Amino acid sequence: MLEIKNVSKSYDGIKKACDGINLTIESGDIYGFVGHNGAGKTTLLKSIAGIISFDEGEILVDHKSIKTEPLEVKKIIAYIPDNPDIYETLTGIQYLQLIANVFGIDQHERSRKIDEYATLFELTQVLQQPISSYSHGMKQKLVIISALIHRPKLMLLDEPFVGLDPKASFQLKEIFKSMCQEGTSIFFSTHVLEVVEKLCNKVAIIKQGKIVAQGNTQEIIMNQSLEDIFMEIASEA
Numbered sequence: 001m002l003e004i005k006n007v008s009k010s011y012d013g014i015k016k017a018c019d020g021i022n023l024t025i026e027s028g029d030i031y032g033f034v035g036h037n038g039a040g041k042t043t044l045l046k047s048i049a050g051i052i053s054f055d056e057g058e059i060l061v062d063h064k065s066i067k068t069e070p071l072e073v074k075k076i077i078a079y080i081p082d083n084p085d086i087y088e089t090l091t092g093i094q095y096l097q098l099i100a101n102v103f104g105i106d107q108h109e110r111s112r113k114i115d116e117y118a119t120l121f122e123l124t125q126v127l128q129q130p131i132s133s134y135s136h137g138m139k140q141k142l143v144i145i146s147a148l149i150h151r152p153k154l155m156l157l158d159e160p161f162v163g164l165d166p167k168a169s170f171q172l173k174e175i176f177k178s179m180c181q182e183g184t185s186i187f188f189s190t191h192v193l194e195v196v197e198k199l200c201n202k203v204a205i206i207k208q209g210k211i212v213a214q215g216n217t218q219e220i221i222m223n224q225s226l227e228d229i230f231m232e233i234a235s236e237a
Contacts, residue, residue, distance in 0.1 A: 001027045001154055001185040002048065007057035009043055017043040018054065019209035025154075025187050025202075028180045032196030032217070033189040034226075035206035036234060041189040042082065044206075045156050048187075049079040061154055075103070078147035082158040082189075084139060088132040092123060092142055095131060096149065103150035113149040120171050121145065137163045144172065155179070157188035161195060173199055197226040205233055 002025040009018040018040045025031045035041050047054045048061070050070045059066045061073045087095060093114070100110040118124045121141040131139065140163040147155060155176075161169050176186050176199065190196060196203055197217065203226065204214040212233055213220055221229055 001025055001029075001062060002187065003058075003060040004044070004048070005058045005060070007044070007047060007054050007059060009040075009047060009052070009054040016209045018047070021057070021206075021209075021211055023204055023211065023214060025185050027153075027183045027185055029185050029187075029202050030176055030180050030200045031185070031187045032200035032203040033187060033206065034191070034193060034196060034203065034230060035189075039206045040209040041206060042158055045079070045158050045187075045189060046081075049077065049156055050074060051079070076153040077156060078150070078152035078154075079156045080143050080147050080158065080160055082162065084143040086131055086139060086143060089130065091130055092127040092134070095142065096127070096146055099146040100149055105150055110149060114145065117145040117148055120175075121168055137165060137168070140164055141168060148175065151184075153184055155184065155186045155188070157186070159190055160188050161190060161192060193226045193230060197221065205230060207233060 002023070004021055004023040007018055007021045008016050010016045021044060033041055033044075043052070046052045048059055048066065050066045050073060062076055064072045066073045087098075090098070096114050097110070105113075118127055121144070123138065123141055123145070126134065126138065131142065134142065144160070160172065164172065173195075180186060200217050202215065203217045203220060205212050213229070217226070220226075
């Protein structure tokens with residue numbers, strides 16, 4: 001589903017934020033992406049989503065290049081940044097209708113999906129209110145709903161659980177599991193290592209722009225915890 005081939009990116013032409021990254025994420029994977037602040041996680045996610053360009057390599061989503069077929073790729077992905085910028089003058093329902101229009105979702109399907117997810121995330125009562133009145137957690141729930149309603153083949157998420165209450169976090173994890181059973185791939189960054197350990201079938205660890213460990217989660221952690229592995233890698237020179 002997602003092939004990242006020797007991707008490098010530098011912002012200043014000297015230091016590489018991403019340095020020769022190679023990753024393959026298959027249909028049905030829940031892939032965790034971990035690393036310290038500034039390691040290159042957000043840079044890679046934005047490169048996959050086509051938000052920023054990269055200097056070397058290739059990124060393919062469902063065999064389509066983000067460089068040469070960006071619109072075709074963006075039709076089948078959803079991206080949630082760590083601090084979503086949304087149109088706060090709109091109401092919640094207006095924002096969701098806007099996203100549904102962008103992806104060409106028919107009226108019946110969009111209504112069904114909005115009702116389903118708004119109920120699940122307990123936003124139904126505030127959808128008629130302006131987004132400017134929402135808390136951070138409510139905004140996070142709204143953008144998650146907007147990412148789910150067009151049934152993406154690949155979901156890219158940067159710290160998706162930040163700001164969510166425990167119930168919403170649980171619901172999102174269950175949605176992830178259900179989507180992956182249907183063939184969707186999920187690639188998300190997080191600092192919550194316990195979530196990766198329990199939820200993800202695969203994990204990659206990035207350090208100073210380079211992937212230093214990747215593969216099946218249980219094979220990587222073996223008899224340790226992911227936190228132990230991460231701290232060992234982080235302390236290496």
